[in-house]
Amino acid sequence: MKLILSAGRVIDPANKVNDILDLLIEDGKIKKVGKGIKDKDAEIIKVNGKIVAPGLIDMHVHLREPGFEYKETIASGVRAAVKGGFTSVACMPNTEPVMDNTAVVELVISKGKKEKLANVFPIASISKGAKGEEISDIGMLIKCGAIALSDDAAPIMNAEIMRRAFEYIKQFDLPIITHCEDKNMTADCVMNESFSSTVLGLRGMASAAESIMVYRNIALADYIGAPVHIAHVSCKESVEIIRWAKKQGIRVTAETAPHYFCLTDAAVKNYDTNTKMNPPLRTAEDVLALKAALKDDTLDCIASDHAPHGRTDKELEFNYAAFGIIGLETMLALTLTELVHKKILTLEKAIEKLSYSPAKILRLNRGTLSLGAAADISVIDTEKEYTIDTGKFESKSKNSPFNGWKVKGEAFMTIIDGNIKMKEGKIL
Amino acid sequence: MQVKRKHLIGLEDTTPEEIETILNTAGSFKSIFNRKIKKVPALRGHTVVNLFFENSTRTRTSFELAAKRLSADVINFSVSTSSVAKGETLIDTARTIESLESDMIVVRHSCSGVPLLLSKTLKSSIINAGDGMHEHPTQGLLDLFTIKEKKHKIKGLKIVMVGDIAHSRVARSNIYGMTKMGAELTLVAPPTLIPKDIEKLGVKVEYDLRKAAKNADVLYMLRIQLERQKRNLFPSIREFSLLYGMDEDKLRLADKDALVMHPGPMNRGVEISSEVADSPQSVINEQVTNGIAVRMAVLYLLSGGETNEIDSFSGQSN
Numbered sequence: 122m123k124l125i126l127s128a129g130r131v132i133d134p135a136n137k138v139n140d141i142l143d144l145l146i147e148d149g150k151i152k153k154v155g156k157g158i159k160d161k162d163a164e165i166i167k168v169n170g171k172i173v174a175p176g177l178i179d180m181h182v183h184l185r186e187p188g189f190e191y192k193e194t195i196a197s198g199v200r201a202a203v204k205g206g207f208t209s210v211a212c213m214p215n216t217e218p219v220m221d222n223t224a225v226v227e228l229v230i231s232k233g234k235k236e237k238l239a240n241v242f243p244i245a246s247i248s249k250g251a252k253g254e255e256i257s258d259i260g261m262l263i264k265c266g267a268i269a270l271s272d273d274a275a276p277i278m279n280a281e282i283m284r285r286a287f288e289y290i291k292q293f294d295l296p297i298i299t300h301c302e303d304k305n306m307t308a309d310c311v312m313n314e315s316f317s318s319t320v321l322g323l324r325g326m327a328s329a330a331e332s333i334m335v336y337r338n339i340a341l342a343d344y345i346g347a348p349v350h351i352a353h354v355s356c357k358e359s360v361e362i363i364r365w366a367k368k369q370g371i372r373v374t375a376e377t378a379p380h381y382f383c384l385t386d387a388a389v390k391n392y393d394t395n396t397k398m399n400p401p402l403r404t405a406e407d408v409l410a411l412k413a414a415l416k417d418d419t420l421d422c423i424a425s426d427h428a429p430h431g432r433t434d435k436e437l438e439f440n441y442a443a444f445g446i447i448g449l450e451t452m453l454a455l456t457l458t459e460l461v462h463k464k465i466l467t468l469e470k471a472i473e474k475l476s477y478s479p480a481k482i483l484r485l486n487r488g489t490l491s492l493g494a495a496a497d498i499s500v501i502d503t504e505k506e507y508t509i510d511t512g513k514f515e516s517k518s519k520n521s522p523f524n525g526w527k528v529k530g531e532a533f534m535t536i537i538d539g540n541i542k543m544k545e546g547k548i549l
Numbered sequence: 550m551q552v553k554r555k556h557l558i559g560l561e562d563t564t565p566e567e568i569e570t571i572l573n574t575a576g577s578f579k580s581i582f583n584r585k586i587k588k589v590p591a592l593r594g595h596t597v598v599n600l601f602f603e604n605s606t607r608t609r610t611s612f613e614l615a616a617k618r619l620s621a622d623v624i625n626f627s628v629s630t631s632s633v634a635k636g637e638t639l640i641d642t643a644r645t646i647e648s649l650e651s652d653m654i655v656v657r658h659s660c661s662g663v664p665l666l667l668s669k670t671l672k673s674s675i676i677n678a679g680d681g682m683h684e685h686p687t688q689g690l691l692d693l694f695t696i697k698e699k700k701h702k703i704k705g706l707k708i709v710m711v712g713d714i715a716h717s718r719v720a721r722s723n724i725y726g727m728t729k730m731g732a733e734l735t736l737v738a739p740p741t742l743i744p745k746d747i748e749k750l751g752v753k754v755e756y757d758l759r760k761a762a763k764n765a766d767v768l769y770m771l772r773i774q775l776e777r778q779k780r781n782l783f784p785s786i787r788e789f790s791l792l793y794g795m796d797e798d799k800l801r802l803a804d805k806d807a808l809v810m811h812p813g814p815m816n817r818g819v820e821i822s823s824e825v826a827d828s829p830q831s832v833i834n835e836q837v838t839n840g841i842a843v844r845m846a847v848l849y850l851l852s853g854g855e856t857n858e859i860d861s862f863s864g865q866s867n
Binding site for chain 2: 314315316318319320321322323324325391392433436437438439440441
């Protein structure tokens with residue numbers, strides 16, 4: 122089967138390509154990129170005016186299966202992914218049971234494959250039962266298909282255990298993805314500590330509770346010589362520590378999520394539980410720092426931290442509501458609207474942070490349009506203007522603070538291994 | 550005089566004019582207290598529900614008496630956290646209550662934001678009787694009423710509020726109320742009990758009570774939750790009392806006619822000494838009495854009542 126994407130703007134950050142070109146796909150691989158490609162056997166799809174990008178990769182999602190299927194399943198999660206333009210997702214281990222054993226890893230991989238939509242890459246738990254006490258069978262988990270290890274389910278407070286995790290995983294040269302939060306400082310806290318928390322009378326988390334652990338984990342990774350990836354960076358102080366660490370040559374990478382550069386904690390004003398997430402929305406100053414850090418590559422990539430929750434988890438008192446918001450179906454639009462159209466990032470840079478960068482961090486052989494690479498491609502309409510409507514989402518959950526937002530830019534087509542999986546909003 | 554609002558969630562969004570109207574109306578109701586029959590038919594046929602998710606005999610009783618003196622039907626509904634454990638959500642509970650055809654719901658909850666949430670979900674008028682660390686607007690209003698009654702003005706008064714500002718809904722409502730009415734408010738507490746950026750609300754922050762108390766017109770002592778000590782917010786009750794408790798020695802630094810206030814219940818010997826609590830300058834018991842008049846005013850005005858009609862209730866009863 123052959124397919125030509127004709128006359129789109131091909132943007133391939135890995136190969137520094139940005140031009141109006143044709144792209145030929147054959148047998149699920151990228152066969153040729155160039156001007157005036159002709160092949161009488163190929164189906165031709167005109168994508169004039171659209172962007173042809175490497176398939177987008179969301180390296181931080183929660184698919185909730187097994188254990189919380191009322192929030193999301195792998196099936197609904199990958200539908201949300203391809204609808205949002207994503208060809209691959211990496212899912213976090215806070216399932217029930219926790220993804221700390223090969224059985225759950227295998228289940229997630231096989232359920233993901235069965236859907237034949239987005240590629241699903243499991244991230245296993247660093248510690249058994251996510252208890253932060255004993256490290257998991259890291260070698261077996263990786264052999265079985267886990268692509269990284271994370272404490273996103275529950276940050277590891279004990280530095281000695283974290284040190285041993287970094288040290289042990291060093292032999293596999295895979296990153297540890299850390300959720301940086303000193304839990305002693307954030308007990309019972311539900312939002313950022315700021316003027317907003319003072320006015321609302323809600324317990325606030327100090328940004329230092331994040332930055333302290335960002336530094337601790339970088340210090341440990343540096344000491345051991347292992348790579349570390351900092352998940353969902355939300356505050357200025359964390360950015361400054363990461364920037365410093367990169368200058369020292371420490372092997373640190375980092376992500377932020379769209380809500381951290383689109384919203385401030387002022388959005389919590391009416392106790393909307395869709396503004397409750399962890400780390401919390403921070404201040405305008407933090408938003409500026411994150412944008413600057415995306416621009417100067419202190420922050421390598423953008424990930425959604427897609428965290429589906431049902432109505433029974435969110436239609437509650439703010440204190441009792443679950444942390445987290447969904448993001449797979451809004452991330453591309455928010456990145457384009459808030460960063461690209463507002464000239465914080467070039468389109469090439471934004472695409473790099475949504476595809477090539479996460480692929481590099483996770484050592485995935487994807488995120489490029491190199492000849493011979495898997496034909497995972499996102500075709501993007503950067504000019505499409507519309508209003509976000511969670512009612513139309515593929516995700517089982519609707520917990521988004523962006524419902525009703527006017528945005529510009531959306532996924533036009535999602536191609537995985539050469540097969541069209543989504544076109545103009547329809548999943549195929 | 551009327552107020553054009555359905556709910557009273559906090560003093561943050563009330564105007565000085567609205568506060569003035571409520572205080573004047575409360576004054577009219579208070580004059581009824583001296584009569585033999587302390588009841589008017591202002592809310593006859595109205596149903597007021599006291600929906601309390603948190604124990605509070607004092608506030609609940611005050612609202613209950615206020616509603617009864619207005620001839621409303623009153624239902625007290627206390628919800629323990631056990632129904633939450635059974636899977637019934639806040640919204641379910643509130644809808645059940647509203648199905649009793651309530652006109653007004655007086656709500657108290659340990660979580661900030663609950664009255665606002667209910668006001669967006671239910672048809673009844675919602676009156677906040679204290680939500681978490683957020684607001685306790687009728688307490689703020691009764692405090693303003695008491696100050697005005699004693700000092701005949703609020704504007705320009707030097708008010709010092711002392712204690713656990715960080716966790717206090719009483720503090721927040723009073724900050725809005727007092728600053729809106731033109732008082733100069735200084736908050737005094739150890740830095741651990743001062744919430745972030747509170748100065749942005751137009752108040753001064755001072756750590757030294759002796760310094761702040763000088764020439765003060767009002768000394769407002771907040772209740773300290775003794776369990777805060779376990780969270781290392783202050784080292785010991787003894788030290789807190791020494792530095793931040795109001796005693797005769799510190800009281801002497803204030804204006805000789807300074808009022809001493811406390812929202813109750815007091816920890817005698819901790820934030821306030823018995824000598825001060827029982828001194829002639831203490832208006833703590835008047836605050837409780839005024840609470841009834843202020844809550845009558847709030848119930849009456851939110852139901853659409855007009856202040857100048859109150860006199861026409863004279864001598865009536867049902």
